[in-house]
Amino acid sequence: MQAAHLQPDSRALRLAGEWTLAQANQLATEIERLRPVDSALPFDASGLTRLDTAGAVLLLRLLKACGREGVLDSVSGLRSADTALLQLLIERGAGPATPIPRPHGFTALLARMGAALESFWINARQLVGFIGLTLLTLSKVLTGKRRLRLTATVFHMEQSGLDAVPIVALLSFLVGAVVAFLGATVLRDFGASIFTVELVAYSFLREFGVLLTAILLAGRSGSAFTAQIGSMKSREELDAIRALGLDVIELLVLPRLLALLLMLPLLAFIGMISGLVGGALVGAAALDISTGMFISRLYEMTEIRHFWVGMIKAPIFAFVIAVVGCLEGMKVAGSAESVGRHTTSAVVQSIFLVIVLDALFAIFFMELGV
Structure with a gap:
């Protein structure tokens, strides 16, 4: 590989090497160091042994710095292939890119806020419309006007439900143990560990x-659906499916x-049981609350309405x-990039909506005194 040179002398500005x-x-460094006296010299490219697109862009930058932008006649000794490459770049406007100033300040902040609100409104409208279309199709299936794809439904029940049992049970068990530890730490000071x-x-x-189960399925099954x-x-x-009339x-x-x-109600039930088991094991191991005492107090003090409050949220x-x-x-x-972006968006939106709905449910049941 021959080193590239930009050598001014008394007669010409010589381009040499690759x-x-x-x-x-x-x-680029040599072009920036070019003096005004040197820039007035004629160009001699007879020593140029190789020129690729990056070098051609730099040569066009050199011409612009010398006040001869787009004038290839001022460069002598160019090979025909190099001349054709430079001419193509000039026609396509491939000179040095002019940086576009990014807006900043209060106006730019307002513009970004407006764009975010517009995007939120568009997404909300699309979601409401899609919910309506889904409910309409579901009603046709329930009334027999459309066909229930039973095989596909059972497959997705296994994929999104049965395969998620281990992670739901393990996470709920661990969180139940943590809640029991934290509760005991505070209640022990008041003699109320029970x-x-x-x-x-x-x-x-x-x-x-139900909340942990929903968040897990939002990250696991929701992203898989997307x-x-x-x-x-x-x-x-999808176009092929529509072309077939489906x-x-x-x-x-x-x-x-x-x-x-x-499957989510079933997984939520498994999560509830796993959390209670985790709390019971912590009680037996660290709080002197035997498993029999834990079950007895759970039966005596916990009303069934608390279970139904959680299960109502699952569907x-x-x-x-x-x-x-x-x-x-x-x-x-x-594109693959679009698949990744929308998968991320699905997980974020699902978790956000689940938490918002859970908060609304909590306020609703609190007002009802349930």
Whole structure:
């Protein structure tokens, strides 16, 4: 590899060596150091042995610095291939890029806030419309006007439900143990360690059991729905389904929705039991609360309404997770980067909506005194 040079002498500004990407930093430095006296000299490119696109862009930058932008006649000794490359770059406007100033200040902040609000409004409208379309198709399935894809539904029940049992049970067990430890730490100072049973029972039956399960499924199944449908969208399989006269909602969305509607309540129940088991083991190991005492106090002091408060939320959370995941998959533009972006968006939106709905449920049940 010959080193690239930009050598001014008394008669010409000589270009020598290989003007390639590997020499770009050195050449850019030499161009910046060019003196006004040297820039008035004629150009001699007879010593130029190799020129690629990066070197051609630098040569155009040199011409611009010398006040001869786009004038190739001022460069002697160019090979025909190099001249054609430079001419192509000039026609395509591939000179040195002019940096676009980024807006800043209060006006730019308002512009970004407005763009964010507009995006939120568009996404909200799309979500509401997709929910309506899904409910309409579901009503047709229930009335026999559309077909229930039972095989696909059972497959997704296994994929999003049964396969998630270990992670849901383990996480709920560990969180139940942590809640029991934290509760005992505070209640021990008041001589009320026995109330750790109620703390674990209320927190898991009403909130943690279903909430942890929903968040896990939002990250696990919701993202899977988006990735699966998004990949089909990028490979134009959704267009093929429509070309065959089939309904995408009936074929792809409803099996996933029904699977999650059936499996999330079951997983939430498993999460509740696992959390209670975790609290009971901590009570037996560290709080001198035997397993029999834990179960007896749980039976005596915990009302069944707390269990139903948690279970009522499960179908709502399942519906939101499935609809958001499928909708984001439908939005994929066709590239792998778009699939990743919409998968991330599906997880964020699902978790956000689940937590917001859980907060609204908590306020609602508090007002009802349940």
